[in-house]
Amino acid sequence: MSLLSKEKALIENDYFQVWEIVEMLSKGGFNLWEEVGEFLGHHNFDTELTLYCRDSFHRMHEVRNDYAPIRNLIHGLHVAWLEGEESIQKIKIDIIGYYWAKHEIFNFKPIMDLGIIEKPQTQVVTLQSVQESRPDKYKFFLYKQPLFSIDECACIISDYDPLEIQKYPHNDIDEIAPDYSRAYSFISSAIEANKLNVFNYKVDADGFREYLASENIIIAGFNDQIAEPLYTKPTQARAEFEKINANLELDLAIEKNKVKKLNEEIDHLKAHIAELESKKMQFLQKENATNDQEINLTNSDLLLISVLLRMLQNEIRVKGNKSQSKILLRIEDEHRSIKGLSKSRTEKVLANANSLYKALINNQMK
Structure with a gap:
């Protein structure tokens, strides 16, 4: 008596080998292998019956979501006439470790209707x-x-x-x-x-x-x-979690408030900087610009200045002093008591004087 005789007997008592069913359907060669394959495929033996596999230690395991073993069996039997009788031995070897539960076979109408398997007397179990x-x-x-x-x-x-x-x-x-x-x-x-x-x-x-x-x-x-x-302590864990969460929310609110205040200060500083920049530009423009009110000479004075400068130009042979504005600037340099002949004011005075002089010449030419 082997060490696993009880386990082997239990398997034999509760399961049919898949190949055992195939041989029953073949009836010792009375039905062709092809017909057996067609019968198995027609009645969906691959999906209708739960498949089990015996491992090398004689333990049974349910084969889930894998229909390949039975489908390969059906295909092999169906084409056995083409590949020859020698293919049957290989098919048998491939399927020898697979089983169907007897209680499922006994309740599977397609095979029980053939009368090749005797159903045991039903045992009423409460x-x-x-x-x-x-x-x-x-x-x-x-x-x-x-x-x-x-x-x-x-x-x-x-x-x-x-x-x-x-x-x-x-x-x-x-x-x-x-x-x-x-x-x-x-x-x-x-x-x-x-x-x-x-x-x-x-x-x-x-x-x-x-x-x-x-x-x-x-x-x-x-x-x-x-x-x-x-x-046992879900309330304590929950309370600790809520406490941590509340602290984090408070910290977040404080930081958001700080950011808001900083943004307000930044906006205020930007506005102040823009105001200072504007005042700076106005100051520079006012300092550099020559106000028309500063030039209060009459037309005759301007004409006189223009005529004198033009006559002076004609008399001066030095190339660097031929510009009217340069002549005036040189006068200021040589005579310290004369002040206020800035470049902008000089150009403004000369522009007005030359404009009057040009109009005078044009009238004389007419």
């Missing part, structure tokens, strides 16, 4: 009898696993032994173990919502414990040790 007869020693090892299947997660929540659940007809599980069925749906939806970490179709144990605690599902001996730090 929820009360299941729960009363179940020992709890399985929890010792189950709770220590680092990973759980969805079935095991549902069993932990609903307080069922996973091995016992496997014995019940799949189609009747809602009536036999409604708590398990609800727990299974709960875990499936959590996985779809990415609230649980899944690795190779397995749920991380620590993440599962924390998730249950976050949903206020506390299971004695499983996640009650993390329930207290997570949930």
